[in-house]
Amino acid sequence: MDTGLAERFERERPRLRAVAYRLLGSLTDAEDAVQETWLRLSRADAASVDNLDAWLTTVVARVSLNTLRSRAARREDPLDVRLPDPVVDAGAGDPAQAAVLADSVGLALLVVLDTLTPAERLAFVLHDMFGVPFDEIGPLVDRSPAAARQLASRARRRVRGQAPTPDPDLTRQRVVVDAFLAAARDGDLDALIAVLH
Structure with a gap:
């Protein structure tokens, strides 16, 4: 295996993990998708790939789509509620990086994304969050670019x-946010429950 290719893949790993996590909502499934992408790259003729970043994004998206489809096929109880894995980085000392991370993997967005069909989710995430053109998304979801746009x-x-709908009472919002932060920082769950109640 070409060490330059392995190093390039490792540089792309965080981005690929972010794509897979946004699609799947599971850290374990995202890691599995990235690993499967690596395996496919190691078996492919990488020298014939014109745009490796696009190729990797396409492969991780296809692997994620297959995972979503298999999940949908396995679901027997339509009331089964599955929340995405939360992402916590206790060692994050850089506030800018923490803000980017919070923005990029919002738990609430993942809960909402889980209500979309696999094809809708893939088209939305790849286009709106990663700027992948519909010409590339269409084949991934077995549709035309216009259908992918739809x-x-x-x-x-x-x-x-x-x-x-946001609460117009900013003071009340601040109290809830402060209680949440205190609960997260100090473990004061009772104060959080009292505010939310």
Whole structure:
């Protein structure tokens, strides 16, 4: 195996993990998708790949889509609620990086994304969050680029429709946020429950 290729893959690993996590909502499944992408790369003729970053994104998206489809096929109870894995980085000392991480893997967004079909989710995440053109998304979901655009549009409408209405009382919002932060920092769960109740 070419060490330069392995090093390049390792540089892309965080981005690929982010794509897979946004699609799957599970750290374990995201790691599995990235590992499967590596295995496919190691078996492919990488020298014939014109744009390795796009190729890797396509492969991790396809692997994630297959995982989503198999999940949907296995679900027997339609009321089964599955929350995405939360991402906690206790060693994050850089506030800018923490803000980017919080923005990129918002738990609430993943809960909403879980209500989309696998094809809608893939089109929405790849286009709106990673800027992948619909010409590349269409073949991934076995549809034309126009149909992929429609999937992303439908997903956008559903995501917007799921967004909670913000509380106009900023003081009350601040009290809840402070209680949440205190509970997270000090373990004061009783104060958080009292505020939420």
